[in-house]
Amino acid sequence: MTTVTPMMAQYLEIKAQYPDALLFYRMGDFYEMFFDDAVAASEALDIALTKRGKHDGDDIPMCGVPVHAAEGYLLTLIRKGFRVAVGEQLESPEEAKKRGSKSVVKRDVVRLVTPGTLTEDSLLEARRHNYLAALGSVRDDFALSWCDISTGAFHVMPLSRARIGAELARLAPSELLLSEKVEDTLREVLDDLGLEPTVLGAASFDSGAATGRLCTLFGVQELTAFGDFGRPELSAMGALVDYLDITQKGRLPLLRPPRAEAVSRLMQIDAATRRNLELTSSLQGGRAGSLLSVIDRTVTSGGARLLERRVSSPSRELPVIRERLEAVQWGVSSSGSDALRDALRRVPDVDRALSRLGLDRGGPRDLAAVRNALAQAEALSGRLEGEELPDLLTRSRADLGGFDDLLGLLDAALIAEPPLMVRDGGFVAPGYDEALDQARTLRDEGRGVIARMQGEYSAETGIGSLKIKHNNVLGYFIEVTATHADKMHALSERFIHRQTTANQVRFTTVDLSDLETRILNAGNEALEIEKRLYEALKTAILEQAPGLSTLALALSEFDLTLGLAELARQRDWCAPQVDDSRAFAIDAGRHPVVEAALQASGAPFIANDCGLSAEGDAAAVTLLTGPNMAGKSTYLRQNALIALLAQMGSFVPARAAHIGIVSQIFSRVGASDDLARGRSTFMVEMVETAAILNQADARALVILDEIGRGTATYDGLSIAWATLEHLHEVNRVRGLFATHYHEMTVLAGKLKGVKNATVAVKEWEGDVIFLHEVREGAADRSYGVQVAQLAGLPKAVIARARDVLEALEKGEREKAAPMALIDDLPLFSAASQRDVPKAVSRETSEVEERLAALHPDEMTPREAMDALYALKGLLK
Template sequence: MSAGTTTPMMAQYLEIKSGYPDALLFYRMGDFYEMFFDDAVAAAEALDIALTKRGKHDGQDIPMCGVPVHAAEGYLLTLIRKGFRVAVGEQMESPAEAKKRGNKSIVKRDVVRLVTPGTLTEESLLEARRHNYLAAFADVRDTHALAWVDISTGAFHVMTVPLVRLGPELARLAPSELLVAEGKESVHRSLETEFGLSLTNLARASFDSTGGEARMCKLFGVASLEAFGTFNRAEVSAMGALIEYLDLTQKGNLPLLRKPVRETEARTVQIDAATRRNLELTHALTGGRAGSLLSVMDRTMTASGARLLERRISSPSRVLETVHDRLDAIDFAAQNTRIAQDIRERLRAVPDLERALSRLSLDRGGPRDLASIRNGLSEAAQLNDMLGDHDLPTLLNTSVAALAGHDDLIALLDDALIAEPPLLSRDGGFIAQGYREELDEVRQLRDEGRSVVAAMQAQFVSDTGISSLKIKHNNVLGYFIETTATHAEKMLSPPLSETFIHRQTTANQVRFTTVELSELETKILNAGNHAVEMEKQLFASLRQAILDNAGEIGATSAALAEIDLATALADLAQSENWVRPIVDTSRAFDIQGGRHPVVERALAQQSGAPFVANDCNLSADTDAAIWLLTGPNMAGKSTYLRQNALMALIAQMGSYVPAQHAHIGMVSQLFSRVGASDDLARGRSTFMVEMVETAAILNQADDRALIILDEIGRGTATYDGLSIAWATLEHLHDVNRSRALFATHYHEMTALAAKLDGVDNATVTVKEWEGDVIFLHEVKKGAADRSYGVQVAQLAGLPAAVIARARIVLEALEKGEREGGATQKTLIDDLPLFSTTPTPPPPAVRNSAVEMMMGDILPDELTPREALDLIYKLKEAAKE
């Protein structure tokens, strides 16, 4: 079939599709979104749905698949998660309206929205307790900036970002989608896999700073951006690109965004991507939320409170006043437990105001979003009444003040809405009885049409005196009045003929109508549609009333999140025995009885075993303060390193910490080099990854940084690794002058403690018992005497023959080192590859007297007296 014989519908499809070549087109046809050609093939495979065909184009069958409109959100989510973008093409008129233009006219269609990872707003497509950021990166004359927005909440931020800081900031924000200028996407392509985001290139004109400023001023209705602060050209470029992209994807229906907030690096602790990954702040190394610090600390009752907690963990503060205000808020909740519990019970009923407001602003909301606003503001007013008379710390006082002032809007929504509205406005039935008299009348006709007709019939009987008069209905005449021929003469004569209009005469009956009956018929037939239309109009007016108060509602939502987080962290502190840290501008780092919150929780859930708490003191007035940590694998070195890094982060996010006492001087940067894996995508070995991360630390860390390093140099030859670790430690001490924990298996490095004033040795203690090693998990000053590697290998389950052979090799190597003179090669050459005699079997295990006695005991048959006597016998046998 040639292009000239393409059907009108397919011609329309191809025209719309040409505007969105990089997206799947959802083409609305009645109750389905249909896809054709390559879109259909790709979507059918991604969604695991049937691929069919419809008609021909250029002589070839047209592949086709479709999804029901009512279930489209679920399919959209699957496609977005698999990396697709979807253009939603809707019918812009009804088939009846199309016919008015001619019988062969097809329904007008157009794309109303481009769905991308960073522009989701639907509740079913988003994680309620996480932000969904859309970011844009711009560079103008060697100045770089990153802007980000969450259109589901209205949050809008921007900051100047040196190119070296782009990765760490993306790790902090974890945006779903990043916009870059056309021609630059190849430079940033690696970010796509490294941070799991979708990279989108925009025309360079979209990043024009002059155009960006104009777009921003138009969006916020201001003459100049100076009212929001001072922004450089790169920042304006990034923000302008975001607005341009939202305009393109939302087809001109821009979301309700808050005024842009300019962030600076100096206000938050700098944490790079590797450190965030190693410390498992918001995601565990396995990839999920479970097992992360966020999962352990999250006791918030609201979605907005959970999102605030994630932001706090991702961006600990370096502003001392801010940290103290947050700690004071937790103090109040911890000291007033009854009030705090009442607050948390009220917060349990608070819906997600931010996202309901966003959906309403984009005209994607429904009656339930109206109810969410009503319910959320009502709960806020109750909390304001509850807390208004208390002497509150600064942060809570400010938050409580933002809860009030919505009485008129609450009253309006309360009067207008039923308690539990339906999801969609087109379903109707969400406006309360008594709110609009006209709507009540229409509903009565819709729901009680039969009784209204019966009442009219009774009135006609009374007016005519004809008791056999009936009002009936058929598909030809509609509603009509019927009487016998005998009585018809009376109705055909004045004065009744002035009211009753003759319509039809049959063999035995005569049929009439009245103006009143005709009007009633029209009302009854149209009542259902009329009621829905009236409710849609009322929905629009209620929606506008909410949007007129959007700023105040946003402030209330932020205040509820702040109160939620303070009470949640207080609840966590009380139940888990966390304490308020001393946070100041000193260089102190003194932790007593510190614990790793995630490991402690895991131990409690799995075995009920207590976590072994440990101290750490890296305090120093001016010099570096470094602990060189030795001890065997499995002893808990990595846990100890991580828990102290987390201690600083938790304190500076403004929370109590898992310790008996904590004094932390402000940390500017947090670096972690713990664990490693190959980076095959970049062709980098484990050792190379380790060196790159170590280089980043040594090149960036300042004297206010906190650094944890584990096994530097282990990925290469022994002497190479030792020399690298040695030089790294010296650089930290002499140049960076940072507070640091440095774990190593190179026992030779313990000699540095005597040479460098700021270095102390510490070790994780173990106990050896009959050839086995018992981990005590206690950290104390001093150095480990050995690594216990063979014992750990034995615990891991290596074959007994391998363990025995390892002991022989180890003994020979240690003997040669003690006696001196023999090189490692000579020692190895002296060890036969294959012994002339087989490796002796492991010694037979002999049961002790106690074990033999235990085997004969039947607990269920013992009397209390016999059990007591048995304990004495077992104790005596144990001595022997």
């Protein structure tokens, strides 16, 4: 029979409850891990793996991290896909010993740390949401619910199966909850988004139980005040609340009442289009190079998160769009915007401070964050006094007030810069609480008494180096060096021996012990009073949490508005005209990200117009031809981004813009394979094209680049041809269709809504110069050989390519078999010699002979000039 120590038995019992998580088992000042957890954690954290005792005859692997540095290690583990159960000591060792000398300190898991349930600033990105999402389903009906427990945001949306991938791409949740029955059916969607879900049992998604969970969370009898929710929505929201109850061990976060969203109110953008347009992250995966990174001028964390929401979810509601644009227009013309932005720079993250206070993970600095935010809100409101604001900002200004009493309380109670932890003490301002002031006086004067007592004892003994010190074991004690030990022992009636070390001897006195008791009691009393005051201040804040959340949103609205106004002024962006028509007219439009990159290098961006306005429900498609590298993809993307920016409520990079509401944006630009799922580049292209043709409606904006290029020429041409016809005749979209198939330009004469445009280039001495100008008309050729030459292909290859191209074009003109003409061409031989460097020939040219005979160091300037003209003449 295996003998297990009481401590290890406790560990194994707790670990059995959390088999899928690493258990941080608190032992004093460390979190220890054992067995497989220790092996996995030591590798993930790059820390030493040791051992402690034996189990079943084998050594027990062990590793640990200091409690004070645990957050950094937690962040690393979470980012590497681990979940962590934090097991704390629920009593002190002294309390445990009261139950028996061998009793083990009570421990239990107080929190399960997962990617979607983080609240600490050190574990989160301040300028991004951290969403936990749950997908509920009842038969074939679905709903998605998501929350950010660090800010209190809580949303729900019914949706079809076809929209699941697009909405998950929009939200980019850190963690997704699914029921066991749904996981397998969505495996392809999850793999495409790189999501590994957390699978819960069916009971978590029970829509009947969900009502009770939600009513308990919000303290209501029924949910009708929040909306009319169907069973799928209740299922998704109930699963979220159940999971939070599990991970937070019953301490639920401060979530705002659920806000119902509808797909019809937002511009729909699928996952592939989000990637192609690089809205919130670039194709390389980072924030740099994305649209969000280029347009972000916000100065608060809340404003940055609001901007990310707007970029990810442009509106389709005309009144909402116009309100936002009016607000930005006010910001552009306001003379006091700089002063307002200065006030906003000092606004802390109220939402996350509230969240930590609600989960009892906060501290004095969170109290101060609320105080400072209220102070800046008051200052901001004062600066706006007398201003005539647009409707959106008028409502936001109204939400800034009403907290005078709370601000007065926090101002009086807190020092300017409080410590991080309550246990550190010292955060309550002098004069706020009389009992606290008295305890502090005794504690602080006691330190002065200790100093005076040290002087008296030094004079009494004649030992100048005598010190009174303190540690947690002995308390206060008198310390002298070992050389003075005999003198102190001679005074044993007065000085009582406590301890001898290698170099020091320690004593105490009756007076010192009495003083220590008084000082310690005063210090502990002061700390206990501060703890009670902290709880009272926290309660006062949480009682006004709903209003404080509204204030935080108002501050974010001002920050975002002024940030977009600053962007418009800096970049010379214009106010778009957005209406309910099917207009799409861009005058001198630019790509915001490419323009920013070019400006950084001092190069200009060539602006271009775009006209896709359509009558009634007819299509309007521009067929764009021109060489690679000429800027077709940039042109396609910039017009999609201009529509998106306009409908999120921003000015746009153009001289003028008139945009009728766009319901969907679809983008098929760029090529990549998906080898993990057995998909070639062409297969990925066809899957994405199929999604567009099956989903695009008459208000969609579609941008397509090089459809059909991944297969044989005639196959590709036929697919591209049929795709354009379908977009025109069936989908009836507004769109840009870039292609190298020049044969398709004839469709402009056959389809009423199709017109040709080309990206202009100029040939110069065999090279091609890109002008980056989009003009009406069709390109006569692709200039592929010239682009290949610019890319650095060997000259022999370029020469051979020109010969083959000429043969193919001749065969096309003469209706001859092209391969027969190519077969007649000598392979990399004399036919290509005109473009091959002379160095490959065994004969030396006359120019080279004359050049080799020249000695520049011995020539006069006149002789050098004559020689140069002579060489030039030989070339002719």
